[in-house]
Amino acid sequence: MKLDTVQIRNLRNLQNVILKPSHSVNFIIGINGSGKSSILEAVHYLGFGRSFRTSKHKHVIQNQAESFTVFCECTEQDSNYRLGLSRHIDDSVNVSINGLKSNKISELASKLPVQIFTPQSSDILLGAPKLRRKYLDWCLFHVEHSFLICSNSYAKLLKHNNALCRKHQAGYADPQRRYWSEMLAKFANELTEFRIQMMSRLIPLITSNLTHFLPEFYVEISYYRGWEKGLSISEALEKSADRDYKNGFISVGPHKADIRFKIDGKPAHEVLSRGQLRMLVAALQLATTQCLMSYTEKTCIFLLDDVGAELDAAKREVFIDKLLESNTQLFVTAIEKHQLEFIDKYQNKKMFHVEHGQVREEI
Numbered sequence: 187m188k189l190d191t192v193q194i195r196n197l198r199n200l201q202n203v204i205l206k207p208s209h210s211v212n213f214i215i216g217i218n219g220s221g222k223s224s225i226l227e228a229v230h231y232l233g234f235g236r237s238f239r240t241s242k243h244k245h246v247i248q249n250q251a252e253s254f255t256v257f258c259e260c261t262e263q264d265s266n267y268r269l270g271l272s273r274h275i276d277d278s279v280n281v282s283i284n285g286l287k288s289n290k291i292s293e294l295a296s297k298l299p300v301q302i303f304t305p306q307s308s309d310i311l312l313g314a315p316k317l318r319r320k321y322l323d324w325c326l327f328h329v330e331h332s333f334l335i336c337s338n339s340y341a342k343l344l345k346h347n348n349a350l351c352r353k354h355q356a357g358y359a360d361p362q363r364r365y366w367s368e369m370l371a372k373f374a375n376e377l378t379e380f381r382i383q384m385m386s387r388l389i390p391l392i393t394s395n396l397t398h399f400l401p402e403f404y405v406e407i408s409y410y411r412g413w414e415k416g417l418s419i420s421e422a423l424e425k426s427a428d429r430d431y432k433n434g435f436i437s438v439g440p441h442k443a444d445i446r447f448k449i450d451g452k453p454a455h456e457v458l459s460r461g462q463l464r465m466l467v468a469a470l471q472l473a474t475t476q477c478l479m480s481y482t483e484k485t486c487i488f489l490l491d492d493v494g495a496e497l498d499a500a501k502r503e504v505f506i507d508k509l510l511e512s513n514t515q516l517f518v519t520a521i522e523k524h525q526l527e528f529i530d531k532y533q534n535k536k537m538f539h540v541e542h543g544q545v546r547e548e549i
């Protein structure tokens with residue numbers, strides 16, 4: 187999907203901004219607090235229904251306003267779409283897709299694959315396994331139509347099984363409990379199958395990207411399913427049943443899965459510098475855009491916030507080059523133009539200057 191027009195109203199310091207971005211690369215320049223990241227935040231809302239900076243939507247609404255709206259016109263293949271989202275001070279949300287109202291953010295998100303890279307993106311490697319599962323599941327959401335149904339079914343069954351664990355009166359051998367455990371195992375297998383298949387697509391892409399981004403290291407990438415090697419999920423559930431009953435929750439399954447990165451047998455985050463970690467994240471995120479391009483008709487919108495932070499000029503350039511090769515529409519923010527001294531070579535770029543929430547396109 188390529189954005190043709192983006193209109194933002196009452197979002198932080200952006201009162202009424204209209205942007206006609208390039209389908210290729212867009213540079214957004216402005217001093218601290220001018221509103222650059224807020225433009226990315228607006229596009230992020232279209233792709234996720236939420237901010238990448240806060241979970242409190244009302245903090246994003248401009249002071250004294252009742253709601254904010256982000257609207258875009260976009261093109262995929264030869265089809266045009268009009269997509270919009272507004273968030274209100276009472277926390278309600280309105281989504282519109284080609285003029286039809288909906289309250290399903292997933293419908294909007296499925297149209298607009300948005301990826302963001304910020305100075306905080308290294309959290310995917312430093313933070314909890316949940317962040318790495320999210321990374322993988324985002325690709326599956328966009329590539330495999332039936333993935334969302336499978337992952338929602340698993341989540342519901344997990345909740346139900348956890349509730350049964352907490353009800354100590356139903357012992358593990360209880361037929362009702364057995365039935366729900368078998369259902370959980372069925373969806374656990376399906377979900378794991380999806381993820382393993384996606385990992386087998388992503389690993390070669392990530393590894394190839396790393397030859398450009400971190401040529402001095404060999405990073406070993408593996409997927410942990412969420413339960414002991416050599417056991418089926420049913421066996422693992424049975425083995426942990428006594429403990430799970432005591433604790434009141436299911437401790438094995440795809441909700442415990444993780445992606446592991448090792449260098450010389452050590453966790454990658456204990457070996458790499460902060461800048462190198464960011465390059466590993468860059469390789470991961472680039473792989474998702476390449477995966478979308480290879481396995482779907484979709485293309486990504488990529489938001490690169492504060493490109494100068496912790497990436498040297500050569501790395502900035504190679505990252506942008508590679509993203510553009512995967513037919514991504516790119517939005518890059520920087521405080522000063524000199525952080526982007528290599529950009530003259532890009533054809534079809536656009537440059538926007540932001541000052542106090544006003545956006546001016548450089549002609």
Ligand SMILES: Nc1ncnc2c1ncn2[C@@H]1O[C@H](COP(=O)(O)OP(=O)(O)OP(=O)(O)O)[C@@H](O)[C@H]1O
Nearest residue numbers: 198199218219220221222223224245246247248249
């Ligand atoms: N709810 C709000 N209403 C109005 N203005 C807001 C609101 N929330 C934040 N702001 C202001 O909007 C601006 C948003 O700045 P933003 O984070 O987009 O800046 P930036 O150009 O990315 O800066 P930096 O380079 O420092 O990251 C800031 O000046 C901030 O004080």
